[in-house]
Amino acid sequence: MLKVxxxxxxxxxxxxxxxxxxAQEQVWIQIEDQPTLREAEDRARAYAGVFPDVAGFQLTAGxxxxxxxxxxxxxxxxxxxxxxxxRLVPEGSxxxxxxxxxxxxxxxxxxxxxxxPVEQSPLADPAAATQPDSVVxxxxxxxxxxxxxxxxxxxxxxxxxxxxxxxxxQWFGFYTSAIDGAFGPGTRKSMxxxxxxxxxxxxxxxTTLQRQTLFAAQAQAQAELGLQTVTEPESGIEITLPMALVxxxxxxxxxxxxxxxxxxxxxxxxxxxxxxxxxLYGLYDILQTLEVMPLEGERSRDDHSFSMIGRSATVESxxxxxxxxxxxxxxxxxxGPGQDAxxxxxxxxxxxxxxxxxxxxALDPGLMAIPDAARQGLLSGLEVRRxxxxxxxxxxxxxxxxxxxxxxxQGCARITLDRDTEADVAVSDPTLGIALLKPRQGLAPxxxxxxxxxxxRPGSEVAVSGYSYEDKLPAPSLTFGTxxxxxxxxxxxxxxxxxxxxxxxxxxxxxxxxAGNVLAxxxxxxxxxxxxxxxGVGFGASAPVLAGKLAEAGIAPADPALAPRVGAMAPEDLxxxxxxxxxxxxxxx
Numbered sequence: 001m002l003k004v005x006x007x008x009x010x011x012x013x014x015x016x017x018x019x020x021x022x023a024q025e026q027v028w029i030q031i032e033d034q035p036t037l038r039e040a041e042d043r044a045r046a047y048a049g050v051f052p053d054v055a056g057f058q059l060t061a062g063x064x065x066x067x068x069x070x071x072x073x074x075x076x077x078x079x080x081x082x083x084x085x086x087r088l089v090p091e092g093s094x095x096x097x098x099x100x101x102x103x104x105x106x107x108x109x110x111x112x113x114x115x116x117p118v119e120q121s122p123l124a125d126p127a128a129a130t131q132p133d134s135v136v137x138x139x140x141x142x143x144x145x146x147x148x149x150x151x152x153x154x155x156x157x158x159x160x161x162x163x164x165x166x167x168x169x170q171w172f173g174f175y176t177s178a179i180d181g182a183f184g185p186g187t188r189k190s191m192x193x194x195x196x197x198x199x200x201x202x203x204x205x206x207t208t209l210q211r212q213t214l215f216a217a218q219a220q221a222q223a224e225l226g227l228q229t230v231t232e233p234e235s236g237i238e239i240t241l242p243m244a245l246v247x248x249x250x251x252x253x254x255x256x257x258x259x260x261x262x263x264x265x266x267x268x269x270x271x272x273x274x275x276x277x278x279x280l281y282g283l284y285d286i287l288q289t290l291e292v293m294p295l296e297g298e299r300s301r302d303d304h305s306f307s308m309i310g311r312s313a314t315v316e317s318x319x320x321x322x323x324x325x326x327x328x329x330x331x332x333x334x335x336g337p338g339q340d341a342x343x344x345x346x347x348x349x350x351x352x353x354x355x356x357x358x359x360x361x362a363l364d365p366g367l368m369a370i371p372d373a374a375r376q377g378l379l380s381g382l383e384v385r386r387x388x389x390x391x392x393x394x395x396x397x398x399x400x401x402x403x404x405x406x407x408x409x410q411g412c413a414r415i416t417l418d419r420d421t422e423a424d425v426a427v428s429d430p431t432l433g434i435a436l437l438k439p440r441q442g443l444a445p446x447x448x449x450x451x452x453x454x455x456x457r458p459g460s461e462v463a464v465s466g467y468s469y470e471d472k473l474p475a476p477s478l479t480f481g482t483x484x485x486x487x488x489x490x491x492x493x494x495x496x497x498x499x500x501x502x503x504x505x506x507x508x509x510x511x512x513x514x515a516g517n518v519l520a521x522x523x524x525x526x527x528x529x530x531x532x533x534x535x536g537v538g539f540g541a542s543a544p545v546l547a548g549k550l551a552e553a554g555i556a557p558a559d560p561a562l563a564p565r566v567g568a569m570a571p572e573d574l575x576x577x578x579x580x581x582x583x584x585x586x587x588x589x
């Protein structure tokens with residue numbers, strides 16, 4: 001049964017407002033008061049988007065009131081009861097006589113008009129209505145419309161009114177089909193669900209009062225969010241934004257930033273730039289590196305658009321972008337913990353339904369693509385997610401399997417190869433300290449490891465190909481050193497002892513001889529313990545052991561009949577070969 005809260009509808013109301021009503025027949029419903037004119041104007045503007053009878057007055061006490069009306073007293077009481085029924089007005093909303101108002105500031109067209117003061121009895125003190133001992137009564141709102149009358153009233157609705165009803169049901173999550181104005185089984189089911197959720201008989205046909213209650217609830221919810229259609233001529237985007245939660249911050253191509261307002265925890269990025277499909281795909285990759293786009297969540301991309309969802313314990317975000325006529329346009333909605341999920345779903349639905357590229361303009365006309373070198377400039381002011389660690393690896397077969405150090409894969413929620421391709425651990429051997437990674441999508445390596453299975457000459461020159469500075473550089477570098485012997489310091493077999501100045505990011509990289517054959521895989525430097533080795537001492541898992549382990553996993557050499565390379569390669573050729581073979585392995589959480 002539908003129940004409502006009746007505020008100030010008692011003998012107190014009669015005493016407080018009786019004299020004022022005699023002097024002037026109309027009263028107002030005061031729904032808010034704000035300490036400053038600017039705040040009051042913002043709230044009046046938000047309410048005016050959904051209520052047709054919003055006004056604003058400066059109070060005689062110096063604050064600023066947002067009101068609905070004016071009405072006759074009995075009409076005001078009924079209106080307040082209906083709005084309070086579903087908590088459509090703030091708690092504490094009350095009926096106010098115009099004698100408590102000094103100057104009208106809203107609508108803007110009548111700003112500056114001063115109302116003539118109204119004679120009040122001593123009991124008509126505006127503050128009296130807000131005292132703690134104000135009487136609050138509960139009274140039922142009677143809906144006497146029969147089922148037959150409800151059907152007849154519904155039959156008289158226009159197509160636009162039917163669409164509006166479907167839109168209101170959709171706003172609250174009860175209706176998920178097309179807004180077509182046709183009341184089929186889906187619409188009937190959604191109306192019954194709304195009735196049931198509000199303690200009403202689920203008939204599937206709304207009475208006139210129920211429709212009014214639904215529309216009023218939608219209007220109040222939209223007013224609280226401050227939903228406004230925003231047109232950005234500079235970026236060429238039109239979209240509905242929750243302006244009670246966000247405010248314009250700055251242009252920072254290719255983004256328009258709307259930061260959180262009054263600690264709302266909500267922010268918006270509009271995306272606008274010229275480009276082609278490569279630009280769209282580059283943007284897709286870049287957004288996934290941001291802290292505001294967590295790794296968990298659905299992703300989808302086609303030839304002309306993409307969407308992505310990110311969820312974590314600290315942030316949730318939704319992004320969308322599309323390519324049309326050489327322009328990439330889109331948006332990102334971000335919010336923090338503590339936000340009501342249904343409320344944010346409504347904000348997102350409003351943005352999705354209203355998003356529209358307009359005109360032929362975009363931010364930064366000189367920007368035609370997003371190469372890796374430009375990423376930092378594009379993401380100015382945004383915190384970029386960095387991997388927990390990055391190490392090196394190298395291709396060991398034609399399908400793109402990658403050999404690396406087990407250190408690169410420990411404690412990772414996600415592993416990527418060369419920043420973009422996700423991979424899984426196929427084989428892990430803690431004893432040898434190696435891991436074999438399988439890419440989730442097929443790769444076609446430009447170069448694959450060719451093993452040097454014979455004995456290497458002590459004192460010969462070697463080079464480690466690796467991402468010495470982890471993910472900070474776009475390509476691997478070579479670190480030259482010396483092959484000392486094919487065993488550890490205590491005679492351990494399967495190790496190659498090296499002399500070279502490697503960095504942590506080099507671990508997992510291939511150790512190459514002068515001909516470009518792989519002698520070993522560089523292992524991480526030992527840490528801890530009472531004994532510290534001299535600088536420049538390194539170890540690698542030797543090629544025969546690695547080749548044997550890969551054979552056990554079913555990984556054969558790229559060409560078993562191909563003998564190891566002989567003769568020293570020119571330095572530039574060795575560098576090129578190493579770059580084609582070496583892979584950046586990144587660990588993400």
